[in-house]
Amino acid sequence: MSQTEPEASSSLYAAREPIFPRRVKGKFRSLKWVLMAFMLGIYYLTPWIRWDRGPQLPDQAVLVDLANRRFFFFWIEIWPHEFYFIAGLLVMAGLGLFLFTSALGRVWCGYACPQTVWTDLFILVERWIEGDRNARLRLHRQKKWDFRKARLRMTKWVSWFLIALATGGAWVFYFTDAPTLLVDLVTLNAHPVAYSTMLILTATTFLFGGFAREQICIYACPWPRIQAAMMDEDTITIGYRSWRGEPRGKHRKAEGAENLGDCIDCMACVNVCPMGIDIRDGQQLECITCGLCIDACDEMMDKIGKPRGLIDYMALTDEASERSGNPVKNVWKHILRPRTIMYTTLWSLVGVGLVVALFIRSDIDLTVAPVRNPTYVTLSDGSIRNTYDVRLRNKHGEDRPFNISLTGHPALRVQVEGTPYSSVNVPADSTYLQRVYVIAPKGSEPAESERVEFRLWVEDTASGDRAYKDTVFNGRAN
Amino acid sequence: MAKKPTQKEEIGTTGHSWDGIEELNTPLPRWWLWTFYACIAVAFVYSLAYPAWPGIHKASAGFMGWSTRGDVAAEIAAHEAQLGPINEKLASAELTEIAGDPELQGYAVSAGAAVFKTWCAQCHGSGAAGAKGYPNLLDDDWLWGGDIEAIHQTISFGVRSEDSEDTRFSQMPAFGRDELLEPVQIDQVVNYVMSLSGDPMDASMVADGAVVFEENCAACHAEDGTGDIYQGAPNLTDAIWLYGGDFDTIKETVTNARYGVMPNWNARLSEAQIRAVASYVHQLGGGE
Numbered sequence: 001m002s003q004t005e006p007e008a009s010s011s012l013y014a015a016r017e018p019i020f021p022r023r024v025k026g027k028f029r030s031l032k033w034v035l036m037a038f039m040l041g042i043y044y045l046t047p048w049i050r051w052d053r054g055p056q057l058p059d060q061a062v063l064v065d066l067a068n069r070r071f072f073f074f075w076i077e078i079w080p081h082e083f084y085f086i087a088g089l090l091v092m093a094g095l096g097l098f099l100f101t102s103a104l105g106r107v108w109c110g111y112a113c114p115q116t117v118w119t120d121l122f123i124l125v126e127r128w129i130e131g132d133r134n135a136r137l138r139l140h141r142q143k144k145w146d147f148r149k150a151r152l153r154m155t156k157w158v159s160w161f162l163i164a165l166a167t168g169g170a171w172v173f174y175f176t177d178a179p180t181l182l183v184d185l186v187t188l189n190a191h192p193v194a195y196s197t198m199l200i201l202t203a204t205t206f207l208f209g210g211f212a213r214e215q216i217c218i219y220a221c222p223w224p225r226i227q228a229a230m231m232d233e234d235t236i237t238i239g240y241r242s243w244r245g246e247p248r249g250k251h252r253k254a255e256g257a258e259n260l261g262d263c264i265d266c267m268a269c270v271n272v273c274p275m276g277i278d279i280r281d282g283q284q285l286e287c288i289t290c291g292l293c294i295d296a297c298d299e300m301m302d303k304i305g306k307p308r309g310l311i312d313y314m315a316l317t318d319e320a321s322e323r324s325g326n327p328v329k330n331v332w333k334h335i336l337r338p339r340t341i342m343y344t345t346l347w348s349l350v351g352v353g354l355v356v357a358l359f360i361r362s363d364i365d366l367t368v369a370p371v372r373n374p375t376y377v378t379l380s381d382g383s384i385r386n387t388y389d390v391r392l393r394n395k396h397g398e399d400r401p402f403n404i405s406l407t408g409h410p411a412l413r414v415q416v417e418g419t420p421y422s423s424v425n426v427p428a429d430s431t432y433l434q435r436v437y438v439i440a441p442k443g444s445e446p447a448e449s450e451r452v453e454f455r456l457w458v459e460d461t462a463s464g465d466r467a468y469k470d471t472v473f474n475g476r477a478n
Numbered sequence: 479m480a481k482k483p484t485q486k487e488e489i490g491t492t493g494h495s496w497d498g499i500e501e502l503n504t505p506l507p508r509w510w511l512w513t514f515y516a517c518i519a520v521a522f523v524y525s526l527a528y529p530a531w532p533g534i535h536k537a538s539a540g541f542m543g544w545s546t547r548g549d550v551a552a553e554i555a556a557h558e559a560q561l562g563p564i565n566e567k568l569a570s571a572e573l574t575e576i577a578g579d580p581e582l583q584g585y586a587v588s589a590g591a592a593v594f595k596t597w598c599a600q601c602h603g604s605g606a607a608g609a610k611g612y613p614n615l616l617d618d619d620w621l622w623g624g625d626i627e628a629i630h631q632t633i634s635f636g637v638r639s640e641d642s643e644d645t646r647f648s649q650m651p652a653f654g655r656d657e658l659l660e661p662v663q664i665d666q667v668v669n670y671v672m673s674l675s676g677d678p679m680d681a682s683m684v685a686d687g688a689v690v691f692e693e694n695c696a697a698c699h700a701e702d703g704t705g706d707i708y709q710g711a712p713n714l715t716d717a718i719w720l721y722g723g724d725f726d727t728i729k730e731t732v733t734n735a736r737y738g739v740m741p742n743w744n745a746r747l748s749e750a751q752i753r754a755v756a757s758y759v760h761q762l763g764g765g766e
């Protein structure tokens with residue numbers, strides 16, 4: 001053999017092989033339809049759910065109010081200082097992903113990932129318009145752009161574009177009042193950010209769902225690489241029972257057919273695969289474990305009177321076990337193992353912690369920043385005064401009078417800047433900066449000592465809610 | 479098949495060899511070379527467009543007419559144009575009504591804090607707590623009055639400022655240096671003054687000191703020692719001492735007198751700036 005030129009042997013570029021998944025029926029396909037309808041329903045409808053919070057707060061159930069730095073979720077309102085809730089949810093999402101990946105492999109990829117869901121939807125639309133696999137293949141191979149091809153292609157692209165537009169459109173509704181924004185969008189009065197966000201998401205949905213499809217999973221997404229580190233031999237994945245299926249063969253009536261395995265090499269599993277792979281080749285990076293090949297194969301097995309499960313959800317350990325003649329192991333025995341139980345426990349602990357934190361948090365709050373320049377001021381009657389910048393937080397949808405008081409030393413007296421009373425009116429849903437003075441009479445213990453600790457209280461006089469912060473009074477010895 | 483010439487044979491090397499490692503004499507790609515020439519041309523035009531070529535006294539100005547100072551001036555002008563309306567509103571408002579207008583007060587306090595940090599903090603401290611000889615602006619004791627109008631007056635015209643006719647002015651006699659009082663009389667009156675604010679003193683001198691005070695001091699500091707804000711005469715009965723309340727310091731004050739000076743800021747600051755800093759000082763905690 002002559003030596004080959006290095007340039008000729010390794011091109012880094014491979015053109016995409018178009019994939020035309022065939023229609024399939026079965027339990028996993030049905031599950032995917034249900035999940036798709038459910039998840040798309042959540043995505044498109046959530047911004048339109050109303051939730052009454054009083055006159056001064058938005059009535060959108062789920063709203064990420066970036067301008068006012070609030071996150072509304074039904075009865076929950078998250079302020080920026082409560083970002084730990086979001087962090088906690090992200091931790092839960094991470095642990096959840098660990099759990100599902102170690103137990104069920106790439107179940108996220110196969111059922112819940114937006115890329116999968118929208119690609120599925122786009123392929124469905126494609127099938128409605130252009131027909132099933134064979135019709136689409138014919139249309140693809142037809143070089144000439146006659147009227148029919150142009151009509152079908154245009155119909156498909158316009159349908160895709162409308163779905164993409166609705167997708168990008170739904171996204172922006174999460175960030176401002178949906179009905180108002182819809183009117184603004186239609187009348188061209190919306191903020192440019194809304195339009196540019198819609199434009200970007202529409203374009204990406206159109207391109208990723210319509211054209212890039214499995215390429216995103218194979219080349220763009222980091223998750224297939226990360227998941228390999230989280231799977232083990234008990235993780236559920238899709239496998240082909242080669243010990244049952246091989247040697248495969250089509251011609252059942254030919255000579256020597258009695259030696260053939262159950263696989264009739266009908267290519268049904270390959271034809272339905274949205275990733276364009278042959279699952280019989282074994283574990284592959286491309287496989288998103290969507291289960292459509294299982295449905296296709298089961299249908300075939302039913303037709304030829306063989307037992308189902310030639311292609312099936314199974315764990316890697318099943319191969320050795322089944323090859324040595326053991327019965328098929330129940331998937332739950334794979335799923336329930338110390339690792340997944342540990343993930344579930346951690347996940348639940350974080351979840352319970354967040355729920356507890358949600359219930360014990362107060363609707364009023366304060367932060368106290370003692371003014372340290374100077375640490376104290378001597379007044380003309382000889383008393384010592386300290387100044388505190390107090391931020392009062394009112395999470396109610398109405399103005400509330402807050403009463404300020406202190407405990408900790410009988411000689412200390414609180415005085416609220418700008419009013420002879422100890423009460424201030426804090427506007428609805430806001431943080432209010434109030435300067436507060438604490439005064440110790442001349443010769444009293446706090447006035448003469450270096451520092452005295454005390455506790456500053458606020459009380460919502462309307463509801464009786466109280467909150468406090470511990471801080472320090474600096475005396476003349478300071 | 480004929481052997482292809484190696485790169486080394488085809489291109490040749492630079493002749494350098496380090497431990498047998500040779501460097502190919504590969505020519506620069508054309509596109510790279512042209513980019514390089516284009517960059518030289520652009521750099522030359524650039525040096526003409528912007529200040530670049532050094533001269534005897536200053537660098538060439540460049541035909542774009544750009545300068546960093548011009549940038550700063552434009553930014554300042556834009557800033558002032560933006561604040562123009564509210565500054566005008568602040569300068570023309572009734573002094574006593576500024577605090578009642580949340581927008582105006584908010585602006586005045588923020589702008590006043592900046593003015594204070596720039597012009598006032600050197601003497602009065604960044605926290606306005608003052609220092610020996612420089613009044614603390616946080617407390618409730620005011621030499622020349624602590625309402626917004628008095629503060630505005632003091633800032634505008636200063637205290638004992640030589641450049642202003644309307645400046646706050648008063649002059650305490652140097653009772654010791656000018657030999658207006660005997661040394662013993664000074665000791666007596668100092669003890670009396672200390673008794674006014676309840677500080678520990680020599681009680682045997684207080685009665686005589688009261689007489690000295692009545693005859694020499696009460697005209698300005700008032701008979702009860704509470705002072706007079708119209709003459710800038712400090713209240714001697716309170717706990718606040720500008721220069722210090724111990725015997726030696728008060729004796730020093732009586733002997734030589736003190737003449738604190740503050741510039742008349744109307745010469746340097748705009749009316750809006752003065753009003754802003756007056757509002758800022760007024761709301762620090764001592765304003766009346």
